Amino acid sequence: EDQVTQSPEALRLQEGESSSLNCSYTVSGLRGLFWYRQDPGKGPEFLFTLYSAGEEKEKERLKATLTKKESFLHITAPKPEDSATYLCAVQVAGGTSYGKLTFGQGTILTVHP
Amino acid sequence: NAGVTQTPKFRVLKTGQSMTLLCAQDMNHEYMYWYRQDPGMGLRLIHYSVGEGTTAKGEVPDGYNVSRLKKQNFLLGLESAAPSQTSVYFCASRSAGPEEKLFFGSGTQLSVL
Numbered sequence: 001e002d003q004v005t006q007s008p009e010a011l012r013l014q015e016g017e018s019s020s021l022n023c024s025y026t027v028s029g030l031r032g033l034f035w036y037r038q039d040p041g042k043g044p045e046f047l048f049t050l051y052s053a054g055e056e057k058e059k060e061r062l063k064a065t066l067t068k069k070e071s072f073l074h075i076t077a078p079k080p081e082d083s084a085t086y087l088c089a090v091q092v093a094g095g096t097s098y099g100k101l102t103f104g105q106g107t108i109l110t111v112h113p
Numbered sequence: 114n115a116g117v118t119q120t121p122k123f124r125v126l127k128t129g130q131s132m133t134l135l136c137a138q139d140m141n142h143e144y145m146y147w148y149r150q151d152p153g154m155g156l157r158l159i160h161y162s163v164g165e166g167t168t169a170k171g172e173v174p175d176g177y178n179v180s181r182l183k184k185q186n187f188l189l190g191l192e193s194a195a196p197s198q199t200s201v202y203f204c205a206s207r208s209a210g211p212e213e214k215l216f217f218g219s220g221t222q223l224s225v226l
Contacts, residue, residue, distance in 0.1 A: 049214070100171065
């Protein structure tokens with residue numbers, strides 16, 4: 001069974017205090033790993049797609065990395081506006097995956113000024 | 114630039130009542146999905162569609178039906194609502210580009226009493 005586990009469940013940071021969020025996964029074969037950001041009362045918003053171990057992608061203060069068993073979302077010098085729930089999801093390989101994603105439970109990030 | 118639009122945003126039902134949630138996308142995407150989000154459970158796939166006139170079951174399909182009569186619309190129906198269906202429902206559509214992004218609607222908060 002495909003599983004995605006995110007840690008920690010919640011993370012509180014001071015503004016400027018860098019940290020990382022973890023997403024570990026167990027799948028039969030990985031097509032892609034996705035990161036989304038979700039603000040309260042809104043739908044998830046796409047951040048990154050990673051396809052192969054060693055791949056890295058960056059966007060502003062966020063950097064996502066991928067290994068064969070886990071992904072990290074590194075947040076450098078966060079600001080209060082980075083506060084949100086960060087969701088990790090995997091898509092399994094295979095012709096019948098049809099873009100279906102298996103999501104983790106999310107990490108709630110709070111950045112204090 | 115509407116993207117994915119869900120209606121209604123909020124709804125309260127009594128046990129046994131029926132309702133339909135509407136999802137509309139204006140991006141000409143082939144693939145569309147219905148997810149539910151519950152505390153501690155993450156997003157779970159209910160049903161999905163890979164094109165007009167097609168539907169398929171996801172991870173948690175029991176108690177729900179769907180239809181995709183037009184490419185831009187994906188309807189989720191509850192024939193006889195149960196308290197266990199109290200949740201936040203998200204519709205999404207997928208782009209065909211290299212990042213295979215999901216675009217989510219803003220959600221429907223449903224309470225079944």
